[in-house]
Amino acid sequence: MNKSYTVLISLIVALGGFLLGFDSAVISGAVKGITAYFNMTDAMLGFSVGCVIFGAMAGNLLAGPMADKFGRKNVLIVVAALFAISASWSALATSYVEFIIARIIGGIGIGGAILIAPIYIAEIAPPKLRGSLVSFNQLNIVIGISVAYFSNYFLVNYGDESWRWMLGVEAIPAIVYFASLFTVPRSPRWLILKLNKVKLARKILQKIGGEEYAELTVAEIQRGLEKKEKKGKLSDLFKSKYATIMIIALGIAFFQQITGINAIFYYAPTIFEQAGGSTDSSFLQAIVVGLTNLVFTLVAIWLIDRLGRKPLLLLGTSFMTIALLMAALAFNNATYNFNGDALKRVGDPQIYKALQPMEGESFESQSRLFEAVNERLAEEQFLNFKRNEITNFININASLVLMAILLYVAAFAISLGPVMWTLISEIFPSKIKGIAISVVGFFNSLVSFSVTQVFPWELSNLGPTLTFALYALLSLLAFFFVSRYVIETKGKTLEEVEQSLIRT
Template identity: 45%
Template sequence: MKKTSKKTWFIAFVVSLGGFLFGFDAGIISGVMSYAGPEFDLNDIQSGWVVSSPSFAAMIAMLISGRLSDIVGRKKVLLMVAFLYALSAVLSAYALSYNMLWIARMIGGLAFGAALILAPTYIAEISSAENRGKLVSIQQLNIVLGFFAAFLCNYYLNELNTSSSSFLTDETVWRWMLGVELIPALLYFFMLFFVPKSPRWLFLKRKIEEAKSILRDLHGSLKAKSEIESIEKNITKESTKEKVRIWELIKPGLRFIFFVGLSLGILQQITGINAIYFYATSIFKQTGIGTNAAFASGVLLSLTTVVFTFVAIFLIDRMGRRPLLLTGIAGIALSMLLCGYGFNKATYQLTEEEVNSISALDPSKLSTIVGKTFESDIDFKRAMKEALGTQIYAKNEGAILEAATDMNATLVLVGILGFIACFAFSLGPVMWVMLSEMYPNKYRGLAIGVIGFVNSFSSWLIQQIFPWELSNLGNAMTFLIFGIIALIGFFILFKILPETKGKSLEELEAELIKK
């Protein structure tokens, strides 16, 4: 590998660390809420808002970050992103109230919304055509590695939080979980000083010689010459291009592929992926395996994501987009239905010995519950909250459910891991690949922007309502709904999803616009 190629790979890796921080932030909160929720005595809506508020802020950042980077430059905005990540980590760790916690997390949301838009843009602008796809894919890989690092961090910090520990307690362990993010955020900030400005942005700002110098440094003189010609030709073409309007996406020639893209964008989120990621520890607690095992299962979940993301990278150009997506969505539906079945078979009963074994519980308050069998998790949790109060129940939920739950926890674990595996090789990465391929060049940016916004809104909505669903609909019904949605999505996409593998963008434009 040539020196210039190594330099390009290094730059792509540094810039996509924003994706790592997104994954880390998203993964870490599943462990945090096991402690921060009870400490601030949060209700379902408040818990949902703490988890989902970064996604809400990210929607705003996605709308403005592209335009801001056109004005001040990609690199400056990425430096702001790294700073906001660091600021969010510090403020979150020192949060003194519910309001301070969600505001701190929204600051982080502004960062990852901008990062998810700008990192692929910047990487594409410093890459050559031959390695652009591989380099941009580093972003998705960094996201899943961030999830893995977060779940691993949560697991070890939870293991260190013992009754004999004076360093980590229930009141401080979640602050360390959030504060650890400061380390990769600072690393990201300082490493960004080693990446150049985007040569394409420099061309747009008429800083031609600086842009040419960077391209020569990255690709060598010969390759840089063809890249310079390509950029100059593209800028000339764009300067004469008519501005497109959002309503043009639903005109007859584009309506079909816009509907396909919108279906993919919505389905990717409403099948429950971010409910699983953001609430993984809470979900595993519901199976009765206990708090420690729930944290360990989170590590297994994130490792599964990493493995099957590599599977997607390996198969996407061999197997094709359509079969990969349809196979994955069918697997998602079956996995969610399996989880619903497992939870539906659960029963809940506390014996006197089990109550006495949990030191934080007052047996006198549970006299009407001890020995009684509950067929529904909703009824059991409602009775426990009425007897103990929501804060005491929330603090001890893992231990209570571990003692009371009688169910096949392995069945649910298989269902969750099956869902994660199927998502990681289908809807996760393949959706974005198809969105980049289906639309004519003139409309591509607008279409992906609109679908990305709807995708982010769907993500925020699922995160916000998931705690309410568990409390009011129950575990079984919640997962059954996700399974049914995936099943409906499978039949819709089986009917309408095109195959884009092995076709040039021009061929796809002629074929899909005609359709």
């Protein structure tokens, strides 16, 4: 068996996961720059960040049929091109509409990469290596997120429009991915199932595992083709016998996103600046968030077949709730002091002039602060104050905020993050698995889009205390949902899982 060749192919294809993670997180560093450049409202900012998920939903719907028709490799090549176009165009955009279009193009790439890269790897990998090789994709997503935070940190002071460099640098790995994909073979299973090119498929399989492996695999694929079960339809998902499965799948997909993980990843520097950090320290803290996500994803991969799915979900949602309550408590206990030094740090001269009479005043809550400030500022000035200037006056336990965010990310990374897709791949019968996972993935992206769209408005209007308290409540509900509905699948065959969930 040519293990090194198979690993190399898988690593090349898994670069799609790296780009997915990078594209998802890199926007966090550009938030402040694009808000100012395109003069965005909260709604516009939320859409500019979240529209990539909007594109991903389209990618989810298009990628499967396109991969079946044109092949996994060809679709991945298109995905790489979309990432390169999106990165370059978003970096060069001069209008809000241009920027949105560029972001949506990248989102389509994300939707394709998240579905097709693991499918290709699963089809090319021998059974003994399949689990570890498919996990390359998830691991690369997390690495991509971490690298994006590092990149943002080093580029944050790179000129007045550093956000352009942050977004544009993604074109480099995208072009490398595009070129590398031409060196990988087409999926042997797709070649047989769609084109009946048995000879070419056998040649690829021989290079992967030798002649005996190639003959056995070709025979297995052909037997599967002969006995191919009729594919499930969308209407099948609504049959009463699948009700328990759909409750678990849609529930886990809902709670994975509604508890705020993408809000944290997309707006990490913004959150740390709200806690009074400087721009540089906020970006540095975002790097720590990315590394924490990486480390605990590795922990989850190690624990998932040892501890089990349900225990990890219960453990993770418990600590997510605690972490989010810690963040809410930190912001709730913050005070706001209008001393001379704080006023001098105000960047807008008009806001400075309007607030100067407040020198010496202090506030015990954000709501009272906003009431007082709102009386002195015009609407646009007040929005600018809430977004940018409030950090000059806050006195908060910033260490507690950092600890809370790191605990939250760690808890998510060992539970809802990786466990959701593992669980969903196990609970659906083969007849409906394809259509069901597409529907659940689409729903998951829809919830994610909603969260990222609303988060800037929540920070500006509800304030961080209520925002984090709301996410804590949703994490607690996730704990009770897992406790009540999710079954343990560790050590069970897929047939045993199917028997325990399907209503007769």
